[in-house]
Amino acid sequence: MYSFPKNFMIGYSASGFQFEGGLPGGENPNSDWWVWVHDPENIASGLVSGDFPEDGPGYWHLYKTDHDIAERLGINTVRLGIEWSRIFPEPTLGVRATVDRDEEGNIVSVDIDQGDLEKLDRLANRSAMEHYIAIFNDWIDRGGKLILNLYHWPMPLWLHNPIAVRRRGPDRAPAGWIDDKAVVEFTKYTAYIAWRLGDLPDMWSTMNEPNAVYLLGYIYIKSGFPPGYLSVEHSLKAAKNLVQAHARGYDAIKRFSRKPVGIIYVYSWPEILNDRYRDRLNEYRETIYHAFIDSIKFGRSSIVGERDDLKDRLDWLGVNYYTRAILEFSRDVPRQVPGYGHVCGENKYSLAGRPCSDFGWEIYPEGLYMVIKDLWRRYGIKMILTENGVSDRHDRYRPSFIVSHLYMLYRAMKENIDIQGYLHWSLTDNYEWAQGFKQRFGLVEVDYGSKKRRLRPSALIYREIASSNGIPEELEHLIQIHSPPNRLEAE
């Protein structure tokens, strides 16, 4: 038995956009992502799947069903999200807020006073707010912990219209995170939510995976993320504004809540195959890989330079982990080596002999241990594994995936690294952004036609783990790490 600490959080993570839709009244057409996935040009180009979130699992209506399942599985913690654009479908631009800038124009503080909050309240979709509160209370009333994340990618359309950006250019359309207006509006939104909810959540996260936003939206445009044009410059601009948004959001939440405020970031453990890239790898880590969190922890990074107003805005760090990234450098540009990490064949084996998911992601639990160790060394801050999961419709790999990654956490905790929980991505199948419904990440299968929930075997495995707060001896055999190449294949 590999036991976890007392009060270890075991649960699942979810978001708004990917889960809420599915039944009439659950849709929310006010965001960039909504417009993006419905855009005929995007569908024609294959950038998005042609699946739509309004055909999703329907959590907006069926949250009690899902909380019932979670409870039965022994889950004690959930991470949920609020959709910014659902709360503020109309612009909040008119609500004045006191914005301080330094001489370089950076936003060093955003003050939202009581009057502003009341104006925001009038602009807000209050019935949506009440519905969210009902969802949260349904979970809290079961005795569960709630981690509340405020931003998981969709922005209000009035702040970011990626189709208009494509047609007219980013200077002639709402341009999202490359415009620092977004920093101010995000702060209003966070302040408003914190004002409404106070200490209701046990923990706050300002945003989930800002790196997905600034990298997939502006660099890895084959991923089908808005706005989907290639610009390293804009990627960096977005990164900087996301940093500022986090810091200002952090400050705002702190005014209304005593609960810890963190951020969630996704890490793919970077490795090289060829030692001549060693220096490049080190440089990559310092200047790119760690830059975002450095900004809000140390107030110093390649993204923001030196900024005291950003420093120490981090009570806890959410770590999302899926796989590794083997890097090589073509004329100084880092690129992922095909055959490893995210760049494998769907349901094939990586060049290292590891099985790969339905998404073509290599299963590599060791990377989680490396990520955690590295972050602990750098930041010494308490962490939660806020996402970890596998697209695996037939549940071939998920049981051992879960146990193997939990074992890596266990090993890290044995070394006194402060990890407070593990949240699986996710309880149910959901809408996987540009990929639509094809990728299935649920412990629980969703029949999208009937909205029925079906347990995958791994749901029962998860229950065993949750109910015993550890990896029971009876499941230890599911730990599969560093299996020699071909072993699984040949057997």
Add this chain to the structure above:
Amino acid sequence: MYSFPKNFMIGYSASGFQFEGGLPGGENPNSDWWVWVHDPENIASGLVSGDFPEDGPGYWHLYKTDHDIAERLGINTVRLGIEWSRIFPEPTLGVRATVDRDEEGNIVSVDIDQGDLEKLDRLANRSAMEHYIAIFNDWIDRGGKLILNLYHWPMPLWLHNPIAVRRRGPDRAPAGWIDDKAVVEFTKYTAYIAWRLGDLPDMWSTMNEPNAVYLLGYIYIKSGFPPGYLSVEHSLKAAKNLVQAHARGYDAIKRFSRKPVGIIYVYSWPEILNDRYRDRLNEYRETIYHAFIDSIKFGRSSIVGERDDLKDRLDWLGVNYYTRAILEFSRDVPRQVPGYGHVCGENKYSLAGRPCSDFGWEIYPEGLYMVIKDLWRRYGIKMILTENGVSDRHDRYRPSFIVSHLYMLYRAMKENIDIQGYLHWSLTDNYEWAQGFKQRFGLVEVDYGSKKRRLRPSALIYREIASSNGIPEELEHLIQIHSPPNRLEAE
């Protein structure tokens, strides 16, 4: 929810030889099979694996551990076996018994009187007997039902010495079932056990899969079963003696126990691909496929001719089912078509696009329904699915295997066919005869080094089924039948 009837038996089946060994004192070197799997010529030839039963799961010592697991999984019934050669390591030939023969020499009755029983008791290994009773009571005391099977392939060496048969010929060595001495000695053994146990078991089975004995031992000799020589004549002789042994054993048990007495037979649903074989198929069923059970139900078959003394010796029928058999006929000889049923590549897909197990057996749940329907029509007798399982080390198919086969039973029961239970083969990994430890049939993995038990995900699936006495709606998606070719492959 597909509910099973009240009092439906859900459990597992096990045998002596495959499970008992593993820890010092658990071995039993007195049987043909023991000698067979240790024989250096057999090992050298590849007929047997070179694995040994004394390295097995160790149930002889660890039965409480396994019963604990079974209880936790919600299992209400187990089928266990007694090893004939463990009870009678020395010959019982000297114990007189009154044997009646008809004019053709058939054994029509075997009478064992009180004196005989006492003599048998003096010959018996009574401490082994006590140990079996302790095992049975451990299970019964937990409130579970017990089905007791008296013969599952190993014979006492003094009755069958396959190595000596090979060297000296069947006429100059103890020749097992081709000699009708075996009928008499088997009756003594059954009488003795019934005399000792009376109504302790809830149900009796005289023997498990006699067809494996007479077909694999004398026809399909690549299977590595003793005595391993090819002779259709001896196969038929063995079949006839097994029929007589069952009938005389049935009579003997009835004297001492009020509990129902049945037999367990394995059925591979026979099909053809080419309609020109239709007549042959029908003939095959009448003369071969059904002949054994016809003998003991109707007293009439190609094996025994017409025999009243064999008739109606069947209170219930145990059905073992694993896969189907696609037949073709080469010069009137039936042979299984490669690429289907038992004759597939390990872990490949059958020519019908169905996944195949680690053993190369096609997964074909529909065949179970066909078998059951056909048997019900023919015999109208209550049945128990006494074995069903899959060699699947990584548990890729077992969850859907179990649910799909149970669904087939459900369908049959919906048509008012009297099926009283489902016993999975098996709770734990065990010694798969000539194949040794390579084939893993357990809901629970056994680490043969440490003897530790580990749950496979399917164990948890089984618990859900057992605890709800049916297929919960949440698991219905695991029913996978008639998946179109390539679907699973391509996904």
Add this chain to the structure above:
Amino acid sequence: MYSFPKNFMIGYSASGFQFEGGLPGGENPNSDWWVWVHDPENIASGLVSGDFPEDGPGYWHLYKTDHDIAERLGINTVRLGIEWSRIFPEPTLGVRATVDRDEEGNIVSVDIDQGDLEKLDRLANRSAMEHYIAIFNDWIDRGGKLILNLYHWPMPLWLHNPIAVRRRGPDRAPAGWIDDKAVVEFTKYTAYIAWRLGDLPDMWSTMNEPNAVYLLGYIYIKSGFPPGYLSVEHSLKAAKNLVQAHARGYDAIKRFSRKPVGIIYVYSWPEILNDRYRDRLNEYRETIYHAFIDSIKFGRSSIVGERDDLKDRLDWLGVNYYTRAILEFSRDVPRQVPGYGHVCGENKYSLAGRPCSDFGWEIYPEGLYMVIKDLWRRYGIKMILTENGVSDRHDRYRPSFIVSHLYMLYRAMKENIDIQGYLHWSLTDNYEWAQGFKQRFGLVEVDYGSKKRRLRPSALIYREIASSNGIPEELEHLIQIHSPPNRLEAE
């Protein structure tokens, strides 16, 4: 023996950009594609491979080697290309030409007089021109036929700068085919080449796969083609200018050469799985699939409306064929169904059970027959299969790929359809655009380090075909069409 007609052309196709580079002096940095594949942002984003054409097979220097191989293989025809940007690295904009436009501004004629030609000659890289002529003559001197294609995707950078377009917008940078300047400049280029070469080539093609240019560049932007932004409007604009460029180029060539002038187009046979899309499919064919060639054959299409100046500009049609396209329609938008055609897993099987190439393209020879029949019915014009091949590094499928597709041509010719030749793509491995060197289409493997050529087994198969001008009986077994699902897999 399936014999081809007398004088049937059997050969290979090649292009400039993909083949010429590899040895010092062979590079040509003056095109949009050169800049595109070297752009660090493109590399970082994964839009392009990070491989470079200057590391290619080196045909610019090694053409004799390759012609030797071709000759030994019995090849009688090659299709080669000229790189526009190599001949005119500097703008030809200053060379006046008489451009006539109709009232809608369409370019209805472009007249280049002798003075213009001489100016062009002064602007041209004449040593490159001489080198091309040497290459062509080397082949012609061996007795081979030459089909000369004038445009295979790269444009001079001064006409199209996709990086500048991305940074500054298409209205503030050389915008390629969306600007009708390209029509005029292309006409100057074609006139110049025709003036120089006259009747040297046996046949002319103005351009290869304009549909790749206007679809992959502006719609299917995940393909990594320049300019790589999504705009249906610009796609249509580019299509129209390509039509005009062809027509004006056709007129220009005709002034200087008596040889037939055609165009080469790539066809993926469109099919549907669901009959409710039947109307949509028909509509798709009329308005999209056939629109380009309709424009230059009938002077009437959804691209150009009604235009007499475009009509009958087609002496022959080059057909490129690789696979099919299964279509479905999401909110009226056609999209390719994953699991078929171009959208399969690399080296997996399609959902129809067909093997797929290293590129993930389904092998579907029947589609070629359908394409040819359909084109013959529509245009009744002589055709050449100008490209057909498979990315198959280990040559697992290429032998049967070649024979099966040739058999489809044979079947079509049996029905008196006028097909004059088959040109394989390609003789050697080459630079596969955004994919780089990973995809290997050669009958002959290239070791890119040493530039050595190695025969794949299919090269020898091709020699048998070429030398017997048909499919010899001994190779008929390689015809593999409509293999039942799973057959290959299971065997």
Add this chain to the structure above:
Amino acid sequence: MYSFPKNFMIGYSASGFQFEGGLPGGENPNSDWWVWVHDPENIASGLVSGDFPEDGPGYWHLYKTDHDIAERLGINTVRLGIEWSRIFPEPTLGVRATVDRDEEGNIVSVDIDQGDLEKLDRLANRSAMEHYIAIFNDWIDRGGKLILNLYHWPMPLWLHNPIAVRRRGPDRAPAGWIDDKAVVEFTKYTAYIAWRLGDLPDMWSTMNEPNAVYLLGYIYIKSGFPPGYLSVEHSLKAAKNLVQAHARGYDAIKRFSRKPVGIIYVYSWPEILNDRYRDRLNEYRETIYHAFIDSIKFGRSSIVGERDDLKDRLDWLGVNYYTRAILEFSRDVPRQVPGYGHVCGENKYSLAGRPCSDFGWEIYPEGLYMVIKDLWRRYGIKMILTENGVSDRHDRYRPSFIVSHLYMLYRAMKENIDIQGYLHWSLTDNYEWAQGFKQRFGLVEVDYGSKKRRLRPSALIYREIASSNGIPEELEHLIQIHSPPNRLEAE
């Protein structure tokens, strides 16, 4: 270019039983193998396939067709066989011969005088003999070399009746090689053939793979070889008689022919995975692996003890090589480790990551080099690679199989090892013993219905090699040895 020595023999090997049948008149029902594969019990048991040699490639009638193909492929040497039972369908027991035995009863000489030969001639099927001569001359007349092998497994039924042996025991039926009558009769047969043919063949082989006969017939009985019963004692007896038969046959041929006389043996390179088996491996080589050839070279071995009359009966050694054998030892008994060598899944990958054939044999060219080196060190005798090939219906591996194994020969020859030729198994598909027609070893596919021959791509590869007497540089890339695990799989 890896050049072979001048006069290097490149060709193919064939046998009688596997090739001759197929057309009326070609069958020969006088052998043990004929009876064996037609026996209904054998078919029912799955020991044999149910395919029959009379449906084979039909070489008896179609030898000119096959020689035509061979000639076109540039083949300069063939190894053909004579069927003993075709020449002597009736017993030759009555022909007296002078047999000398030593005090232990060993046959130390067999003298057949002119009178005996004339009696044999009267018993012989002379028209069959003439037909063989016509076949041989057809090849010789084309300028090819002929290696004639006299025994390739089938024995006359009057000497070996495996079905009778099974029914009545080896002491009451013609028992084949365990009876030293076989030595005498074999000598008569060889003497007769040599007397008839004299110097017609360029080289003689007395027998092919006697180890298959004594090991598969008496030890590895799952192979389905007659007589198919397990007895190490009889295996050794057969081995000894085969040794004596070779030696006496050698002596007999030498009387009538000046051409070199050798034997053909099959070698699977033995390896271990675990170093603790090192001593066992060495012992295995000395006592088992090399014992047969030691007997006829050194007159000393574990099979024959010390025998001068057997010594130096070897002018050349034929080496057959297919794969390796990874050994482990269970209680001193050597067994092949599953997952390597002959014991792999059909068309899967070995546990070392090597591809495996349709037969489940690992492709391992390095083993050939090891075998050759080891034999050269031990015997220092000239060798011919007399069989090497792969069951590969779709020709996925054969091209690289051939080239890789030839490269291994090349490497050995570079070290001055005297290898005089390479004979592929085989030119055409043929009857693979107990496996029937499923395993396809031909460079040329046979359509068994029409008897048509079709070239596999590897036939053309072979032609390139034969015509250039080496591995042309253009084919070097097909050398695939020690490919890192997973490489092929992943690509």
